[in-house]
Amino acid sequence: xxxxxxxxxxxERCLRLARLLADQMADHQGEDGNFVQHSFYAKxxxxxxxxxxxxxxxxxxxxxxxxxxxxxxxxxxxxREFIEYALERCPDINFETRNxxxxxxxxxxxxxxxxxxxxxxxRQSGSWHDKLxxxxxxxxxxxxxxxxxVFMDRPGCFSAQYHAFCAALLTDSPIPAQREIAAKxxxxxxxxxxxxxxxxxxxxxxxxxxGTVTALYTLLKHGYRVEAEAILFRLxxxxxxxxxxxxxxxxxxxxxxxPGPNNPQTPGWYxxxxxxxxxxxxxxxxxxxxxxTIPKSVPTNHSTAKAxxxxxxxxxxxxxxMCLRGKASxxxxxxxxxxxxxxxxxxxxxxxxxxxxxxxxxSQPLPAFAGHEAFGAFTxxxxxxxxxxxxxxxxxxxxxxxxxxxxxxxxxxxxxxxDDSSGLHLFRxxxxxxxxxxxxxxxxxxxxxxxxxxIADHPLQIADDGLFAVTGLVKTIFVPNQSTATxxxxxxxx
Numbered sequence: 338x339x340x341x342x343x344x345x346x347x348x349e350r351c352l353r354l355a356r357l358l359a360d361q362m363a364d365h366q367g368e369d370g371n372f373v374q375h376s377f378y379a380k381x382x383x384x385x386x387x388x389x390x391x392x393x394x395x396x397x398x399x400x401x402x403x404x405x406x407x408x409x410x411x412x413x414x415x416x417r418e419f420i421e422y423a424l425e426r427c428p429d430i431n432f433e434t435r436n437x438x439x440x441x442x443x444x445x446x447x448x449x450x451x452x453x454x455x456x457x458x459x460r461q462s463g464s465w466h467d468k469l470x471x472x473x474x475x476x477x478x479x480x481x482x483x484x485x486x487v488f489m490d491r492p493g494c495f496s497a498q499y500h501a502f503c504a505a506l507l508t509d510s511p512i513p514a515q516r517e518i519a520a521k522x523x524x525x526x527x528x529x530x531x532x533x534x535x536x537x538x539x540x541x542x543x544x545x546x547x548g549t550v551t552a553l554y555t556l557l558k559h560g561y562r563v564e565a566e567a568i569l570f571r572l573x574x575x576x577x578x579x580x581x582x583x584x585x586x587x588x589x590x591x592x593x594x595x596p597g598p599n600n601p602q603t604p605g606w607y608x609x610x611x612x613x614x615x616x617x618x619x620x621x622x623x624x625x626x627x628x629x630t631i632p633k634s635v636p637t638n639h640s641t642a643k644a645x646x647x648x649x650x651x652x653x654x655x656x657x658x659m660c661l662r663g664k665a666s667x668x669x670x671x672x673x674x675x676x677x678x679x680x681x682x683x684x685x686x687x688x689x690x691x692x693x694x695x696x697x698x699x700s701q702p703l704p705a706f707a708g709h710e711a712f713g714a715f716t717x718x719x720x721x722x723x724x725x726x727x728x729x730x731x732x733x734x735x736x737x738x739x740x741x742x743x744x745x746x747x748x749x750x751x752x753x754x755x756d757d758s759s760g761l762h763l764f765r766x767x768x769x770x771x772x773x774x775x776x777x778x779x780x781x782x783x784x785x786x787x788x789x790x791x792i793a794d795h796p797l798q799i800a801d802d803g804l805f806a807v808t809g810l811v812k813t814i815f816v817p818n819q820s821t822a823t824x825x826x827x828x829x830x831x
Contacts, residue, residue, distance in 0.1 A: 417439065498548025
């Protein structure tokens with residue numbers, strides 16, 4: 338990363354990406370103003386992008402987008418909050434055109450933080466009645482979703498992606514108290530991201546562009562240049578590799594004609610994900626990052642406020658992230674999400690549960706009776722300094738996992754109080770299937786490209802079970818036929 342890290346240089350790089358994506362959106366727009374694949378709010382964000390760029394080449398595209406928006410069906414899936422937020426930031430859209438587009442569409446107002454804050458921010462610029470409703474919205478949001486320094490995605494559930502979006506929405510709020518909370522939330526984003534360039538490693542939407550660009554925006558807005566540059570560098574590298582900005586940045590595959598949660602080419606997607614929504618949204622926020630003034634000061638010390646549901650551990654060898662609270666499999670990380678030497682070694686796991694998907698209980702990195710299709714289920718977890726303790730259940734038995742983080746190694750200990758350990762697989766770490774490995778001994782597996790090896794106190798096995806994480810296909814590493822075992826992830830000296 339040899340490019341400068343001044344604020345203006347970062348803004349210029351954001352502008353370059355925004356322009357490239359604006360041209361790509363224009364190329365992919367059909368004659369009817371829609372994009373080649375279904376989207377919910379792509380037209381509105383593309384319109385805001387094109388109008389704010391002010392390039393005459395995009396003017397016909399903007400007209401087509403406006404006409405398509407006016408003709409759009411407004412059913413129960415109509416994303417009014419997202420569309421209205423974009424329209425309010427279109428410099429050439431007048432009141433009559435905005436009303437012709439929105440007509441009588443209802444607000445969705447689902448019970449998640451980012452939608453509620455989005456609706457509140459829209460109302461803050463409305464009538465006195467809207468402003469009063471916005472004040473009531475804020476009381477609800479503070480009570481239900483804000484647990485300093487985190488925004489909960491849903492009560493009891495954290496998503497680094499939607500935490501970043503909440504912070505971005507409040508960063509330019511007209512209310513000073515909301516901007517102060519955004520600053521605290523941004524400090525947590527900086528700690529989660531560090532120099533990895535991936536700010537959304539845990540929770541719903543892990544590794545998606547949506548949370549990546551909003552994290553970049555709020556980090557730049559608050560002066561976290563090093564963390565912002567790490568994100569921007571990864572975005573630029575991805576664009577060079579794929580010639581676009583994939584919805585799932587951790588699995589930059591070509592876009593298939595039928596993307597979705599059960600397509601192996603689009604791992605980590607949810608049923609509501611749309612490529613062109615996230616592409617236009619990302620370009621819009623990249624452009625917004627170029628419109629803000631340089632922060633008056635650059636943060637020098639991170640806040641001491643801690644989130645007891647998160648583990649953030651950085652050493653010269655690795656970056657580890659864990660979330661130990663949630664209701665769905667994608668909320669929690671029973672094994673650390675691990676980055677080493679710039680590569681994701683243990684990726685985020687879990688995904689869509691309400692629709693057919695690539696994920697199942699087998700996709701959780703917890704012990705299992707594999708032959709009986711019985712898999713561990715997370716029940717609770719706590720963080721105590723550098724040790725994480727996890728409780729899980731498995732086929733009627735109780736299990737315990739402890740993970741201790743040292744400077745140059747991570748020690749994982751598994752125990753299942755089972756009557757018979759025959760067929761029991763402990764650990765079940767999931768690692769990307771493309772990683773090269775060697776097995777010099779029965780209880781050891783080396784990953785030479787990452788300069789690390791795994792050592793257990795019992796024989797280790799590595800298998801391809803056809804499982805997926807958000808990076809794609811994974812291999813499973815486990816100790817078979819034992820009720821208790823210890824695994825060390827060790828980094829060799831440079």
